[in-house]
Amino acid sequence: MNKILKKILIIGSNGLLGQAIVTLFTRESDFNLILSSIEEESFLSYGQEYVQLDITKKDDVKEIVKHLSPNVIINCAAYTAVDKCETERELCWKLNVDAVKNLIIASRPYGIKIVHYSTDYVFDGVNGPYTEEAIPNPISFYGRSKLASENALITSGIDYVIIRTMVLVGTGKNVKPNFAEWLINKIKNNESVNIVDDQIGNTTMADDLAYGTLKIVEKDCKGIYNIAGGDIISRLEYAYKVCEVFNLNKKFITPIKTNQLNQPAPRPFNSGLITHKAEAEFGFKAMDSLEGLRYLKVQLGY
Ligand SMILES: NC(=O)c1ccc[n+]([C@@H]2O[C@H](COP(=O)([O-])OP(=O)(O)OC[C@H]3O[C@@H](n4cnc5c(N)ncnc54)[C@H](OP(=O)(O)O)[C@@H]3O)[C@@H](O)[C@H]2O)c1
Secondary structure, eight states, X not given: OOTTOOEEEEETXXXXXXXXXXXXXXXXXXXXXXEEESSSSOSOOSXXXXXXXXXXXXXXXXXXXXXXXXXXXXXXXXXXXXXXXXXXXXXHHIIIIIHHHHHHHHHGGGTOEEEEEEEGGGSOSSSOSBOTTSOOOOOSHHHHHHXXXXXXXXXXXXXXXXXXXXXXXXXOTTOOOOHHHHHHHHHHTTOOEEEESSOEEOOEEHHXXXXXXXXXXXXXXXXXXXXXXXXXXXXXXXXXXXXXXTTOOXXXXXXXXXXXXXXXXXXXXXXXXXXXXXXXXXXXXXXXXXXXXXXXXXXXXX
16 A cells, blocks of 8 residues: 555545445545535544535635645545536536636645546447546536546646546435435335336446545556446346345336436436456456345345
């Protein structure tokens, strides 16, 4: 392990991924962690320092980064409501792009490394699954904003890692329900759901992404890495697996096509992230969807 990597500032530590990272890093590493998010208080309390910070505020970011002087910043904060990004474009850009530039500006004078997350939405979904070398071509505003954040880091000249992931599943305090939980709740209430059969990709357990991040930080990796779930299937197949694991009746699911949903943001259809690079470099092996759902079942206390 690189001895220089000691103090880590986790931005967005109250989010789904942020909480998974704080929990795993606390358990599995001896890094000195400082937690930070926009809320007044930390949702987790393992005894680490918590700093309230809105990363869209450039001067605050500069001051706090200078004061805390971390070796690494892990940025889990983002505007992740994909459909809302189409209408709330300014807000989306402010958090997904301008705030990343604030982190870059604050980090540059001190040689701080930034670990940042991106998405398969940087691709158009025509020829997936994608390796790290595939050429991005976003089709939604969210995807464009995340690609712009990648480009801000790539051209910044600072030490960075971009971790691309997709469809996060997991649990946490006060986090928005993910797709699996939404589906479980609907079917348990005997409500019918329409699930698309034409969107293909990985689902990723937040804990697997946290583990991949830990390896990336420990090995001081640089550049772009895909970290995503162990299989690539359609959203409909995933929904059927949810029913299998949680003993739910599949009859409540009606298969539909994406264009029947009339969602504001276009989705990449034939997507997915290939994780061979992470497998080869540090033995990353994520749960497949069935394993992930069994893990979620335990996490949810079923
Ligand atoms: N979730 C997915 O399926 C998915 C898929 C692909 C990639 N990703 C990427 O993975 C990363 C983590 O996603 P996630 O699902 O864990 O997101 P999340 O649960 O929405 O967490 C983001 C956290 O950042 C906080 N935050 C919002 N605005 C902030 C600000 N101005 N300053 C500081 N913190 C702020 C949020 O607080 P509030 O909740 O109070 O706003 C929240 O606690 C993101 O980069 C995302 O683009 C996610």
